Amino acid sequence: MELIMSKIEYPEVELYGFIKGKGSFVIEENNRYLKISISSMNTLKRLYKISKEIFGEWITTYIKNEKRLHIGRMGELIFNLMHAKMIFEEKGIDLFSDKVPEYISDDPYIFGIFLKGLFLSCGSVSITKNYHLEFYSDFSEEFAQIIIENLQNLIGIKANYITKNNKIKIYVKSSKDILNTLELLGAHKSVEKISNTIKVRELKSNVSRTFNFISANATKTAESASKQIEDIEIIAEKMGLENLPDDLREIALYRLDNESESLSEMAESLNISKSTLYYKMKKISKIASKIKRGEIE
Known part of the structure; x- marks a missing residue:
């Protein structure tokens, strides 16, 4: 929610992240569309606001109940593909390429905005038992490698990827790297809360290890x-x-x-x-x- 409520900056870059996460190309007869499907209604509101800022009224949006996948309501935004292609090309973005434009990949702040869109569309984070942050979607291996290398080169974050159910999961496991990734996305308040949780957990773990050591001795x-x-x-x-x-x-x-x-x-x-x-x-x-x-x- 902190990311959803955050200020919109570089809307085309954030929307590009949404597209790489949950975008798909649709062909119906002579018409070609770009479709983004989102399961979170709050995220959909942000996506609609960003899209409207870029395309004006040239977008279509609707809500449907997806019973087959048991995920409840889903929202979809549909754009004319050629119109979207033209808008993004003006910003130096090729929607059909897996390569991320240099002005995005070379700037930590702009890259963080791109990752924000990617995270809101297909990301998750968990610190309940193990520490885990991931982006999971129909990525290509080339795109996964680009994201992993960028995280390492820009911020020193160690990430990796695996293939699961014909999709690719880009993941971060270290608690420190997860905090740095969330900081990069702009989730500053959440970073503070999670950091405190991690510190308390580590303190409890240290006390437990010390007690076990004393007990064993x-x-x-x-x-x-x-x-x-x-x-x-x-x-x-x-x-x-x-x-x-x-x-x-x-x-x-x-x-x-x-x-x-x-x-x-x-x-x-x-x-x-x-x-x-x-x-x-x-x-x-x-x-x-x-x-x-x-x-x-």
């Missing part, structure tokens, strides 16, 4: 401590802790009294390095393993 610490205590209890039962070397006995007794501490916390309390503590805990574990195998009684 706590689980790992608990499992490690449990194994160490089990080894020490085996040694205490089978040979007695008093028979351990002084340094190992000190560590064993400290671990029994401080079951929940991590190795880092133990090392700090015992005033030794973590690597030294780890090495000595390994020696205690080896003694317990030997007792289990009957090598020490």
